[in-house]
Amino acid sequence: MDILTFMQQMVNGFSLGSMYALIAIGYTMVYGVLRLINFAHGDIMMVGAFLGYTFMAVFDLSFPVTVLLAVTLSAAFGMFMDKIAYKPLREAPKISLLITAIGISFFLENAFTVFAGGVPRAFPVPDYMENIFNVAGVTFSVASILVPIITLILLLGILFVLYKTKYGMAIRALSFDIKTVNLMGIDANTIIALVFGLGSGLAAIGGIFWAVNYPSVEPMMGVLVGLKAFAAAVVGGIGSVTGAVLGGFIIGFTEVVVIAFFPEMGGYKDAFAFIFLILVLLFKPTGIMGEDLEKSRF
């Protein structure tokens, strides 16, 4: 393999991985505070993409306004989901929460199939996103380079919120012990809602950029991406935000590398991504950045 193709594949892996990373952050944060793997998270990404589609294709709004509106609405939707589905189950066994999450996932997929139909719709990508750059023979579109940058900025933003703000401190405290935090005068439910809002907002950004890179939206689009992002969160160390981003990149690169080196095996790239997950679970169950599950979070 010549260096040019290698560089091109690296760029491809970087752009794919950063989208998994954006979604993995939401998984990891919700897990951090509630010990819940929110399987509906991939579908929130789909909701975000559909909101983006609606604002752009139906209401003809500009791209930045669309992102802003879709993210805000998705965040609100995440909080609403927490309020009606997860909050009543705070005292229930963890397995009930998990089953509820799977239920919500199916509900969202089917509700969107009913309202939007099953046919994939073309996402109206703004022209400037599709502009192509060519640097020393390596080509990439604006969108594919914008996503990693946005991911890293958002990662820094999330880390800032977690470590430099009062709310961040509350989130971290919550991840240790919900009951004690309540005794300290912090309203745990508000903080949990905040976490859902943040995670869902990020998933919506992930969804919209997914739709920009692969311009079609359909109700099942979140299923596989959600699973991969979940794998990314576990590989990186579930509960760790930096780990989630790292895991996202690792899963993205694994897929690209499989195709680059073994094109005949390309169809099994998902299998390779999940084999990676199994290996990590076997040899370092807490993931790359994860510490002892019962000790610290984030």
Next chain:
Amino acid sequence: MKKILSLAVASALTCGVAMAKEIKVGAVMPMSGPLAAYGQVTNLGLELAHKQQPKLKNGDTIKLVLIDNKGDKVETATATTRLISSDKVVAILGALTSTNTAQTIAIADKKKIPVIASVATNDKLTARRTFANRVCFTDSFQGEVVANFAIESGYKTAVVVIDQAQVYSLGLSKAFQKAFKKKGGKIVKKIKVTSGDKDFKAVVSQIKKINPDFMFMPLYHPEASMIARQSKQLGLKKPMFSGDGVANQTFIDLGGDSVNGYMFTDFFDYTNPPSQTSAEFVKFHEKETGKAEMNSFTALGADTYNILIDAMNRCEDPTNSICINDQIKKTNGFDGVSGKISINSEGNATRSAVIKEIRNGKAGFKATVNP
């Protein structure tokens, strides 16, 4: 008085039974899910044909029972069983793709219920099955058409992108490879993908490095459109060719201007209706839907229905599934919406193919290829 009344009721009843019954015909189509774009246009063909011809010659009415299989194998099996055991249908139309149609045929064959597939092109589908029939051509014919075209256009090396999760893709790629090699072409690389994938930048980068003359991609439209888009992004400009799996407006919508020049084999072109029957159906379609453009799958959907009705009309008892099946296999030179169709004793159709090229967001007619 009472006697007369009961006599009247009794005669009315017997008359009713003797006059006309309602016969159920099943349809299994992906109306939602990843293949919905195909299922919906095919079902439109069924419905339009039903509207034109809702009754048999003897006056019996046909009732279409549609079940959505969501493009899923398991759902297809459930739907087929339900149609046969609870709805008591005399025949089943569709299941559309080869993978799903194989499920339908496997179940229906045991229950001796004839199936007419609209666009399931896999070669093996009808082998060793008595009750399996189709109105489309097979993949070996389609693969040969593409290979001939490539060789005639002077393309010597080809990359084949295969969707390993779809029987359709595996069968068609095999047929193409065989025909292409036989005519002196060389397959330089086979790349496997899985339906549902969205990111093909690694695949495209790989093909760009190999630099073949020709790309054959027997995929469905969600994957093929993404490959076309990402090829444009990464600067890969090679002739791209697919089978009937992309014969769909959704493919063009999803691909945008990156599918300009993309070619594919198809069954039918509404701008070149092959017969009077065909032209009339295109007009009827426009009247009913308000759209002049008619998908080729709509034509094939209508043909499955029309051939079934034709076969039923030739049976003394139009509910006798075995007779219907025999008559379907005697279809010879049927004047269908999509062209002349003959069905042989194996249930395979002999018919022509059409090559189309996408220009400015429209699939344009390029050539007709006869078997």
